[in-house]
Amino acid sequence: MSWLKKDPLQIIAFQGYGTDSHFYARGRALEDESIDLDEQHIWHLIVNTWKRFETDEIKNVGVSITLPNNTILKGVTDNKGYYKFEENLENLKALTNKEGWLSFELSYDDLKIKRIIQNENRFPGEILIPSTKAQFGVASDIDDTILHTGVVSTLKWKVIYNSIFRHAKNRIPLEGAAEFYHKLHKGISGENANPIFYVSHSPWNLYRYLELFLRQNKFPKGPILLRSLSNFLKKKPQDEKPQKQKEILNLLKTYPNLPFILIGDSGEHDPDIYMEIAEEFPNRILAIYLRSVQHKKKMLRVKGLVENYKTTMVLMVESSEQAIEHATKNGFIKS
CATH class of the missing domain: 2.60.40.10 (Immunoglobulins)
Structure with missing residues (x-):
């Protein structure tokens, strides 16, 4: 051997x-x-x-x-x-x-x-094992949600460049993201210890890289849920759910009494995945926050999706301040 x-x-x-x-x-x-x-x-x-x-x-x-x-x-x-x-x-x-x-x-x-x-x-x-004081959980994407990645770039060249040529310590978090996540973690009482789960389509090979990025930029500690490289490379059957969706569904199953806030970006498939989850669990998803990306066509598509969506609150945000204001107004965090 x-x-x-x-x-x-x-x-x-x-x-x-x-x-x-x-x-x-x-x-x-x-x-x-x-x-x-x-x-x-x-x-x-x-x-x-x-x-x-x-x-x-x-x-x-x-x-x-x-x-x-x-x-x-x-x-x-x-x-x-x-x-x-x-x-x-x-x-x-x-x-x-x-x-x-x-x-x-x-x-x-x-x-x-x-x-x-x-x-x-x-x-x-x-x-x-989430605290009994927890009022909700948070399932958050990583790429272009809390970390500048470039998933909407042509052929995803920015993703490749950033992953190979940039150290995790030099990667730039989205402004105010860590503050927003700490507020969500502390909750309305300041001591709720609401669990944060980081869910990404990245392969497990990048686990330590992403863990270092989160720690270096002082994000709340939380499980990082990725996927195997073999699943990352192979084409999945048309009716099979994305791995990110499976992971979030497993969280909802594991914590049946815990509602969730879902955070992602408007660049890829987060809006479709999150809305489908909300349709399946309409009383469990408190809100969906979608970071706006610099891609006109993708933004128009997502705006069309959320325009008349009524199942749960969906907010397209340009900044962390916007998300903090909305979360405060809706009683998720304290000001």
Whole structure:
């Protein structure tokens, strides 16, 4: 096996989510390509991008999760190195901090690997269990919603350029976005700890890049929900829902008593996805905020969609100030 003689091994835990009785965690087992997240030289940025996508997966091996109460869960990675734990447990909220984060430890559960990595077989992970004080959840897109990306550029050349040649620390968030999201997180009382979920069509390969961007720009901490590169590249059947839509529907299913605010942009498919979700769950979607983009044709299309839409509030916003004003007026946040 290739991992017996190559790079050190790692387990990347994607921040997941759950409830007091439902544990849901995902991640990936990979060779550690030693990506330096602080390196900003152009050549190193290109090399790092190559490393993100030319991954060496640790396939079909056992992995374990140890919870703070010493409960041990066992799983197996798939042929792309991904793992998924979904278990019904009890009293998980008792294991969380005041923001609702439950920390745990991951390890390889394979004797051959254990012999190789010995004492280094410990990797951190965490999931979010929303506070009982939460009044609503937020599901937000990333590209051109909180991060200048260029998804409406010709052939998406700006997306390619930004992802390869620009460091996450140098990427520019949309003005006022972090402030708006912190207000949503704090809620009307200032202490609601409303959960924020970042949902994107980007592949999981960019997870650490996006996590660094959110942390660097002081956005509220929240699970980042992406999709596998194989799904990113292949054409899906016409009747299959987009991965972003599936993720939001799973959030609504996981938290049946929690309404949601959906935030996206007007450049791609967010308006169609969000309105379809609102039609299916008309009493669960409090509002839809759509960032305006610099593309006349796309903006006209979206304006036509929202003009007579009555199922839930849809606001096309030019700035974070507009969104903050609307959210304050409707009792989602305090001024």
